[in-house]
Amino acid sequence: MSTIGVSSTITKAGTSTAGVGAEFKPGTIVTRADGSRWMYVQATEAVSQYMCVGVDENGQASKLTSALALVSYAIGVAQVAFAQYAFGFVLIDPANTNVYKVGVLSACDSDVDLNTSGTAGYLDDAYTTFVPLVGWMITTTLAATGGATLIGNGRLKLGLRTSGV
Numbered sequence: 001m002s003t004i005g006v007s008s009t010i011t012k013a014g015t016s017t018a019g020v021g022a023e024f025k026p027g028t029i030v031t032r033a034d035g036s037r038w039m040y041v042q043a044t045e046a047v048s049q050y051m052c053v054g055v056d057e058n059g060q061a062s063k064l065t066s067a068l069a070l071v072s073y074a075i076g077v078a079q080v081a082f083a084q085y086a087f088g089f090v091l092i093d094p095a096n097t098n099v100y101k102v103g104v105l106s107a108c109d110s111d112v113d114l115n116t117s118g119t120a121g122y123l124d125d126a127y128t129t130f131v132p133l134v135g136w137m138i139t140t141t142l143a144a145t146g147g148a149t150l151i152g153n154g155r156l157k158l159g160l161r162t163s164g165v
Helices: 064-072
Strands: 028-030 039-044 052-055 060-063 074-077 086-095 103-105 112-116 132-138 144-159
Touching: 028 103, 039 074, 052 064, 074 103, 103 132
Parallel strands: 039 060
Antiparallel strands: 028 039, 039 086, 052 060, 052 074, 074 086, 103 144, 112 132, 132 144
């Protein structure tokens, strides 16, 4: 799909999770000029800027948890905050641009694959009981929970790891 007229920094209010009022079909994927890929979604709940979301086959996005990571059609990162039922685009492939951010927990190390965490919507470097998100890392260790610059090598892949590895 063309990116003309598409903004990844604007959301549009919605009134229910039925997709009523959407400007595009939820689940639509677009590519921006920098090579990054974005999916049009509807938030099932309020999502803060830089939080990760799991997106179902109907384009409905919820804060990412380990359980949701295993059943999601796609995983994305909100570059702007979404109110409940709002429509907008989430980042699904940063294309090695190093200009987008992702929400991570405090003391999350850089240059290691990120994982889901015990806090819905945020990622971390700890992986003992969480789901690894292979190929997404941050560039600098973050001292406090918040948005860190994301490095990605394509659309996110889930990695399967046994406990203690």
